[in-house]
Amino acid sequence: MPTRPIAALLVLAALAYACGPHASSSEPARQRDARDANEPPIASSLGVEVAERVGFAFHVTNNDARRLELTFPSGQTHDIVVLDSIGREVWRWSEGRMFTQALQNKILASAETLTYQADWNPGKLHGRYTAVASLMSENHPLEQRVEFAVP
Numbered sequence: 001m002p003t004r005p006i007a008a009l010l011v012l013a014a015l016a017y018a019c020g021p022h023a024s025s026s027e028p029a030r031q032r033d034a035r036d037a038n039e040p041p042i043a044s045s046l047g048v049e050v051a052e053r054v055g056f057a058f059h060v061t062n063n064d065a066r067r068l069e070l071t072f073p074s075g076q077t078h079d080i081v082v083l084d085s086i087g088r089e090v091w092r093w094s095e096g097r098m099f100t101q102a103l104q105n106k107i108l109a110s111a112e113t114l115t116y117q118a119d120w121n122p123g124k125l126h127g128r129y130t131a132v133a134s135l136m137s138e139n140h141p142l143e144q145r146v147e148f149a150v151p
Contacts, residue, residue, distance in 0.1 A: 039063050042108075046133045046144040054150065056080050056093075058116040058133035060142065062108040069107055070137040075100035077137075078116045083130045090129065093118045122150045 041064040047057040058078060062068050070077075076099040082091040108114065116133070128149050135142040 041068055042135075042140050042142060044133070044135065044142045044144045046131060046146045048131055048146050048148045050148055050150060052121075054082075054120045054122055054131075054148070056118045056120070056131055056133065058118075058135075058144065059113050060108070060116075060135055061113040062110055065110050067107055067109045068140065069105050070135075071139045072104045072106070072136055073138055074136075075102065075104060077104075077106070077135070079134045079136060080116075080118050080120075081132045081134075082120055083132065085128045087130075090125065091120050091122075093120075126150050 041062065043061045043063050045059045045061075047055075047059070049055040049057075058080060076094060076097075078093075080093040081089055084090050106114070128147065131146050131148060133144045
């Protein structure tokens with residue numbers, strides 16, 4: 001009985017098994033799916049503090065048990081815009097800034113939070129405003145809105 005063809009088939013079978021698809025997590029798929037259905041992988045919040053200047057803190061948190069990779073089409077990772085009571089843009093954090101035109105990735109570990117901060121000087125402006133913070137990620141875009149007043 002020729003042993004060479006059998007040995008070659010065993011090597012090919014072992015190679016096919018080693019290169020085949022494998023689960024990326026030790027957590028059972030049904031548990032991951034149940035959690036994913038109830039909770040988005042990334043959550044965000046926007047804090048606004050009004051004083052002489054208006055301070056913004058945009059928090060982005062990885063809710064997943066696995067690390068996530070955020071993909072950005074440029075050097076701009078986020079933006080914050082202030083709209084007046086009728087929706088007109090009053091201020092934009094990114095206006096006048098320059099960003100690289102290179103793609104970039106950011107790895108966000110499980111339970112890790114990124115915080116982006118900005119300050120706006122409203123000057124003599126008073127009234128009700130809406131702050132809109134955006135995560136500029138291609139694969140996990142987010143937007144968070146908060147209303148606030150400048151006395």
